[in-house]
Amino acid sequence: MVSRKYVTVIGLEVHVQLKTNSKLFCPCSSDYIGAKPNSNVCPVCLGLPGTLPVLNKKAVELALKMSCAIGGNIQKESRFHRKNYFYPDLPKAYQISQYDRPISFGGKIPIRTADGKKFIGITRLHLEEDAGKLVHATSDGRLHGFSSSYVDYNRAGVPLIEIVSEPQISTPEEAKEYVLALRKLVRYLGVSDGDMESGSMRVDANISMNEEGQPLGVKVEVKNMNSLRALQRALEYEQKRQMEILSSGGVIIQETRHWDDVRGITVSSRSKEEAHDYRYFPDPDLPLLVVSEDLIEKMAKSIPELPWEKKERYLFEFSMSEEEAEILTSQRELAQYFEEVLASGAPVKPLVNWMKTEVIRSNKEGKFDFNNPEINPQALAKLVKFLDEGKISNTAAKDVWLVMLDNKVGLEEAMEKAGVTLGGLSAEKLESIVSKVLDQNQDVVKEILEGKDTKGKKIKFLMGLVMRETRGQAKPQNVEEMLRSKLHG
Amino acid sequence: MSVRELSAREIAGLVKRGELKATEVVRAVFDEIKNNEKKLNALITIMEERALKRAELIDEKVAKGQWKEKALLGVPVVLKDNICVEGYPTTCGSKMLKKWISPYNAGIVDYLEEAGTILIGKSNMDEFAMGSSTEHSAFGPTSNPWDLERVPGGSSGGSAASVAAGYVPLAFGSDTGGSIRQPAAFCGVHGMKPTYGLVSRYGLVAFSSSLDQIGPFTRTVEDMALALDVIAKHDYRDSTCWTGNRPSYSEAILNANIKGMRVGVVRDFMEEGLDDELAQAVEKGLGILVENGAIPVDLNLGDIKECALPCYYIIAPAEASSNLARYDGVRYGLREDADNLLDQYIKTRGKGFGDEVKRRIMIGTFVLSSGYYDAYYLRGLKARKYVCEKFKEAFSNVDVIVMPSTPTPPFKKGELVGDPIQMYLSDIFTLPVNLAGLPGISVWMGLNSTGLPMAMQIIAPKWHEVRILKAAAKIEETIGACPLAPGGE
Numbered sequence A: 001m002v003s004r005k006y007v008t009v010i011g012l013e014v015h016v017q018l019k020t021n022s023k024l025f026c027p028c029s030s031d032y033i034g035a036k037p038n039s040n041v042c043p044v045c046l047g048l049p050g051t052l053p054v055l056n057k058k059a060v061e062l063a064l065k066m067s068c069a070i071g072g073n074i075q076k077e078s079r080f081h082r083k084n085y086f087y088p089d090l091p092k093a094y095q096i097s098q099y100d101r102p103i104s105f106g107g108k109i110p111i112r113t114a115d116g117k118k119f120i121g122i123t124r125l126h127l128e129e130d131a132g133k134l135v136h137a138t139s140d141g142r143l144h145g146f147s148s149s150y151v152d153y154n155r156a157g158v159p160l161i162e163i164v165s166e167p168q169i170s171t172p173e174e175a176k177e178y179v180l181a182l183r184k185l186v187r188y189l190g191v192s193d194g195d196m197e198s199g200s201m202r203v204d205a206n207i208s209m210n211e212e213g214q215p216l217g218v219k220v221e222v223k224n225m226n227s228l229r230a231l232q233r234a235l236e237y238e239q240k241r242q243m244e245i246l247s248s249g250g251v252i253i254q255e256t257r258h259w260d261d262v263r264g265i266t267v268s269s270r271s272k273e274e275a276h277d278y279r280y281f282p283d284p285d286l287p288l289l290v291v292s293e294d295l296i297e298k299m300a301k302s303i304p305e306l307p308w309e310k311k312e313r314y315l316f317e318f319s320m321s322e323e324e325a326e327i328l329t330s331q332r333e334l335a336q337y338f339e340e341v342l343a344s345g346a347p348v349k350p351l352v353n354w355m356k357t358e359v360i361r362s363n364k365e366g367k368f369d370f371n372n373p374e375i376n377p378q379a380l381a382k383l384v385k386f387l388d389e390g391k392i393s394n395t396a397a398k399d400v401w402l403v404m405l406d407n408k409v410g411l412e413e414a415m416e417k418a419g420v421t422l423g424g425l426s427a428e429k430l431e432s433i434v435s436k437v438l439d440q441n442q443d444v445v446k447e448i449l450e451g452k453d454t455k456g457k458k459i460k461f462l463m464g465l466v467m468r469e470t471r472g473q474a475k476p477q478n479v480e481e482m483l484r485s486k487l488h489g
Numbered sequence B: 001m002s003v004r005e006l007s008a009r010e011i012a013g014l015v016k017r018g019e020l021k022a023t024e025v026v027r028a029v030f031d032e033i034k035n036n037e038k039k040l041n042a043l044i045t046i047m048e049e050r051a052l053k054r055a056e057l058i059d060e061k062v063a064k065g066q067w068k069e070k071a072l073l074g075v076p077v078v079l080k081d082n083i084c085v086e087g088y089p090t091t092c093g094s095k096m097l098k099k100w101i102s103p104y105n106a107g108i109v110d111y112l113e114e115a116g117t118i119l120i121g122k123s124n125m126d127e128f129a130m131g132s133s134t135e136h137s138a139f140g141p142t143s144n145p146w147d148l149e150r151v152p153g154g155s156s157g158g159s160a161a162s163v164a165a166g167y168v169p170l171a172f173g174s175d176t177g178g179s180i181r182q183p184a185a186f187c188g189v190h191g192m193k194p195t196y197g198l199v200s201r202y203g204l205v206a207f208s209s210s211l212d213q214i215g216p217f218t219r220t221v222e223d224m225a226l227a228l229d230v231i232a233k234h235d236y237r238d239s240t241c242w243t244g245n246r247p248s249y250s251e252a253i254l255n256a257n258i259k260g261m262r263v264g265v266v267r268d269f270m271e272e273g274l275d276d277e278l279a280q281a282v283e284k285g286l287g288i289l290v291e292n293g294a295i296p297v298d299l300n301l302g303d304i305k306e307c308a309l310p311c312y313y314i315i316a317p318a319e320a321s322s323n324l325a326r327y328d329g330v331r332y333g334l335r336e337d338a339d340n341l342l343d344q345y346i347k348t349r350g351k352g353f354g355d356e357v358k359r360r361i362m363i364g365t366f367v368l369s370s371g372y373y374d375a376y377y378l379r380g381l382k383a384r385k386y387v388c389e390k391f392k393e394a395f396s397n398v399d400v401i402v403m404p405s406t407p408t409p410p411f412k413k414g415e416l417v418g419d420p421i422q423m424y425l426s427d428i429f430t431l432p433v434n435l436a437g438l439p440g441i442s443v444w445m446g447l448n449s450t451g452l453p454m455a456m457q458i459i460a461p462k463w464h465e466v467r468i469l470k471a472a473a474k475i476e477e478t479i480g481a482c483p484l485a486p487g488g489e
């Protein structure tokens, strides 16, 4: 049998919750996380008889901002449709969404792949409202094997944008990179939290496989992937499953499959209720959404330097490595802090090193917040400058940094607290430290003097102790000289 | 003179001057209701306690010299039971919402209260405003106050009967295809459907969102203008509500002059399918206008009479099928428990809705279904456009158009219930006006040879209610204001 080569084709539909104050069509808060069930509702988002939707302007602005950022072709007139289906989490039994006239068509997003940069095309971007949430429970409150269901409408009506990609993603890894790029983008723009775990970013995938050179295969929709890892695993599983079917001569069924994260498999969800005819038609309660040239311009102007643009610039302007540029542009606030410190006079190279190690580490440890930097840019600039000019050692600089963070003090005070002085140690200070170390390690001294330190290990040990005491402020050759003269003199 | 004979304007005047107490008005109204409601069944909910409290407040304010600026001070008002009043049921004439208490006020309820009215009750109607006889109500049929054997028309039959019988001088209904004008004609009162978008739909339970409009029933044209002054306001809660400035309708009809007004008459409409005496009534009305200086113009509206009915019975049910989908037993209203969700939907909706509503939901679901959408819904939209264009053409030559309100005088109860098509045909002259979003009035034209009310319809281009009111005022000068119906004694 001739071995065949299969090509994977993936398209993603990403729902992003917009960071507005209120819901898409009513004044209720769009921040529903943690609220008591059904406390964040009003007659409109509950779809009570007689209520009507009023479009949230901020949501439109954020959708436009996103469209501008991906280079979408913004539609001056777009329209809302009703997507009709029965489900208890849908208060009106229809979702207000956009259908044939979304807010924008087209655009693209660059992602990193093994072979370098690749652009993933965007088909469309549209606005729609979220549904509520079903909670299933048994009589004793357990959620497994439920006997009753409850509905919480706190989320109903929260604004979403749906971004549909072209089927141009070729691997699960690329799918992950695409979602990462999208997440970074929505965060840069302040459009969304972009958090998959809490559901402010949700990803559905369409995946098909075909033999190389052959037409596209039958696509399968995969849902219920609640993390980047789940997305990648689900697609990898689906790839394997489809390949096995195809290579054994089987056919793929067009269907929706749910990712079961615990079992690590996708499961078909062919049920009657899913065989929807949504009966889309224009929502007569909402007029055409007409976007003025002025508003589009205003939104375009509000867009910051995009993550990939920033990265290109860092690579070019600061000769950073790919990895460095990736790290420093991973969050807009981090990049902004970097640029501020740079503007305060820090030399680039040592600053980049400092950012990617110390700043990132402190951030991970929860000591340093990019959004609200504990250390002002001038202070870090000075510190990095001292380091670069050899006025203080790397270890001393780290000490000072930590003292500044822990005690929330300025640079001078931190240096004093850390016992760090500019230009390193004075000869007297070094001498007293060396004497102290020798005093405390007389046995070692004795062995050295007896000539037992043939490999020089013992003297290195003493040097280490002295260096630690001096917090790295002394130059190693000075320490060695001093040690030898003390030992032998 | 008894209270029931007074117009809204007269009551407001007397109450403001302290010559009539609001509490006396309310007592008189409830006496009237108690005497006649058994035979008329015009009201679903009677709000006696609320009305008395409100009247006491008004009397208090008047005694202190306050509230004199309120245009409808002390005027008792009836609302169709699809207009929400906070704390009271809004049944829509359906079992489905029999026990549903609205937690909020409709836009017009706020406006009416602000103007000093006293809400008396909620009136009977065809279920969800679907019908032309008020026989399709879960609360039994309403009788025509001119002949208790006959229907009052519909779907706002209860409101029309309330005004005709002298319960109140002012009532409100909703008109989707003639549901104000047809019962007005049958009950011998004036009834107006304003331009789509002139009056807020917020709090009007939707039947067909792109056609529904709230309007008044009165016995004088002056009251009609006064009512419009109060309710025709821009309401941000209804995105389809017109933002333009409304004139003072009361001022506009003072010393109305219609000299030179071009009055179109559609000769095709006056031929087959129209009751002879009603045709004569239109001729008579036209004659009165001409005597007052208007210029008659013969018009051709193409095939709108032929295409309006099928067009309407595609668009209205399509929207209704979506608007009524929310009545699923999950959140409010009737719920029939079942073992699973699908059965709960089927049982709840099976029991909660009457036949006519079910009929229209099925038609609407069908015409929106994939595969039938183009053949029905899209063609319906095209036909609607045609109707709009024909009217536009016509209004380039004339200022108003006169035509019959209904093809027949009020029919007998039970006569058409088994024949939906004949029932639908009773709106043949009113439907096109809704499709084009135009304002139209049904104006009282006296009694026919068998003692039943006759009427004529006057329509105008969008936002030109003033023209209609001026013409109607001239008719009323000759024909007289609407008399009280004998059945209400």
Ligand SMILES: [Zn+2]
Pocket (backbone or CB within 6 Å): A023, A026, A027, A028, A040, A041, A042, A043, A044, A045, A046, A157
């Ligand atoms: Zn709400």
